[in-house]
Amino acid sequence: MPTISQLVIYPIKSCAGLSVEHATLTTAGLVYKGVGDREWMVVDPSGQFLTQREFSRMARIKPQVRDGLVSVTFPDMAALPLERRHLPExxxxxxxxxxxxxxxxxxxxxxxxxxxxxxxxxxxLVRFRENVVRSTSTKWTGGVAAATRFADGYPLLAIGDASLADLNARLRAAGRDAVPMNRFRANLVIDGIDPFEEDYTATFKVGGALIAPVKPCSRCPIPSIDQASGMPGPDLLDILGTYRANARMDGAICFGMNCIVTEGEGAELCVGQELEAELAF
Known part of the structure; x- marks a missing residue:
């Protein structure tokens, strides 16, 4: 039976992830102890979002959630508390x-x-406002309305453990080091499905919730960045490009599936929880 092997939230877009044992599923993404996935974002003075694509050291900005308080750390810097309430309207x-x-x-x-x-x-640093709805494109959802916070386009990213194992086997065969799952910044990691089965899944049923993979995740150079050191390494796209170009995405190299939540707002997910995968064919 497939199970959830990892749950990860990214409180600040393009900064380090926070691996958690449980999280609440919402239509806009995972929430852990009141902290939403991509609730914060770093922007330049004009308001344009910044990411590891240009500033790889962002990978070392680490969130912490303790006793209801949120803070971020960076080597040799004092921790910064993130105020979530009572900011001027x-x-x-x-x-x-x-x-x-x-x-x-x-x-x-x-x-x-x-x-x-x-x-x-x-x-x-900016924070997503509770009274704002950022709708996702319905091009890939079959017209189903969905929303997200500061994620690139969809509220969840799902990847199977077997998909990473397949890639790592190819990397080793090419004389390269294997890479961990955090290179791909998934929210939901699933064990017990075949390599890339997530590509062909109509829904993942978790308790009373339904998670629908809707769009292949096209890849930029971020997976080449070591998330521990913040340093770019060998680009993985050369290996991925040999077998993961997706005709549905105009030949873009894809790994993982962007997902929406179609049922089960407020459901609790936990690591080790069983789920059912209904294939799309």
Missing amino acids: DATCLVAVWDDHVIATDCGDVAAAWFTQVIGTPCR
Whole structure:
């Protein structure tokens, strides 16, 4: 029986993930102890989002959730508490995530100074506002409405353990080192399915919830970045490109599936939980 082997949230877009034993499933993504996936985001002074694509050291910015408090750390820097309540209602700004423009809450000058020092470029930290709905494209959902926070496009990313094992076998055959799952920044990692079975799954049923894989995840150079050191390594796209070009995505190299939640808002997920995979054919 397939099971959930990992649950990961990314409180700040493109910063380190937080591996958790349980999380609440919402239509906008996972929530852990009140902290939402991609609830925060770093932007440049014009409001454009920043990622590891340009600033690989962001991988070393690590979130912590303890006793209801959220903070981030970086080597040789004092931890920065992230205030989630009582921010001024007028501290709003317009930010951009790809083609979407969203009203967000600016987290203030202290946070801006901390992230500017860590990343090495002028930037500010913003938080997703609870009264904002960022809709996903319905092109890939069959017209089903869905939403996300600051994720690239969809609320969840699912990958099977066997898919990574398949890639690592190919890397070793090419004389390369294997890579861990954190290179691909999945939220939901599934054990007990065949390599790339997630590509052909209509729904994953977890308790009373249904998670629908809807769009292949096209890949940029971020998986080449060592998430522990923040240093770029050999680009994985040369190996992935030999067998993971997707005609449905105009030949883009894909690994993992973007998903939406079609039933089960508020369901609790946990590592080790069984699920059912209904194939699309």
